[in-house]
Amino acid sequence: MRLFWDDLHTLTGVYALDALDSPAERDRFAKHLNRCQSCSSEVRGLREVATSLAFAAAVEPPPELRTQVLAAAARTRQLPPEVNHHALPRRGARAWGWMPWLAGSLAAASLVLAVVFGFLQAGTNQQLSQARAQNLQIAAVLSAPGAKLLAATTTKGGVATVVLAAAKRELVVTMSGLPALPAGKVYQLWLIGPAKTVSAGLVPPPASSGVTPAVLASGIVTGDKLGLTVEPAPGTAQPTTTPILALPLPL
């Protein structure tokens, strides 16, 4: 048994180079890694060495590959995070515990930034007091007990980050990374409900960070989705194009 274990342990290098013979053998060793902390930490280090070998072999790919990959990504849906995806239970579970939290705190930070930008962009006194009043409402949503953080990618790219205060039937949304629109077009937000669709306002132009100032939407009803469309300026009463985002709002 001792011999067998030593034998397995020396496979760390072979495993790190993906040089085991069969998927079955790879699985068997991966199982062993679950139980052997020193093996898995050794594999991690040896894999970094393999990465250096890869960087040493870097070759500029043909330029058209870039175009193809970016275009393919733009039309490919991403997978959500998954707990315990990796086959290392103890470490894996703990590491995954904080990932959604981290993403959430980043998103929340970008929302706060967006609020500040909205504030800074207000020029006149009247705009300033409007901004102040709106910021108070936004702050109320952000700090509402049980507020939920939602995020979704639009079909044109860019991410909508939403804080939903279900009890208040209000939400705050900011967008980041939306593609720039041609002149005469605007992004318009909607509450798309089972009974009717109402405008939730235009998406303000993004600050230099690429994050748009926060927009507050009120009067959400059960079954509403947050929609986003491209409309002719200065916006329309009802959507005239296919939504590039339709995010269900859990009330």
Next chain:
Amino acid sequence: MSPSDPDASRFRASATDRRGEQDLGDLLIHVARGDQDAFEQLYDRLAGPAYGVIRRVLRDPSQSEEVTQEVLLEVWRTAARFDPAMGSAATWVMTIAHRRAIDRVRSCAAAAEREQKAAPVNPLRDEVADAVEASLDRERVRRCLDGLTEVQRESITLAYYGGYSYRQVAELLSVTLGAIKTRIRDGLIRMRDCLGVN
């Protein structure tokens, strides 16, 4: 790609470059949230090494492009599942790239095709290596590889760049399986210490 290609410098930030790695990890977090600008930046940092290593293994440029595209799209799709506790962002991507290349090689059709294109495996002296002589990374890796024994170096390059399984490497070098395992492991540990990765 010529030796003076200025793009070569883009690939300098390796897994051992701490600042670069931090950026890559941050980029991946943004990619996981659907940020296409971040993905574009990630592409510019990692497509070269990914394509490079895939081409080393597969040799055929068009197959290599195809696999590179698959790999980078998988990175986009599964970015939310990157776990920093398991290793660096660069390593996550390079592991996917290398595994995909290996999977392709081990499928029979590709193996037959590769047989015809097979050339002596001499990874640090082919056109690819010559092309980016200036790269600091490459120099460092070369220096560390030079610090290995001949058999360690051969075993590692045959397995990683050549895409051979350790049984095949043992066959090629006419040594026992046990010896290959030990040489690859000892060689990588020596490389690790030489490169200063943890």
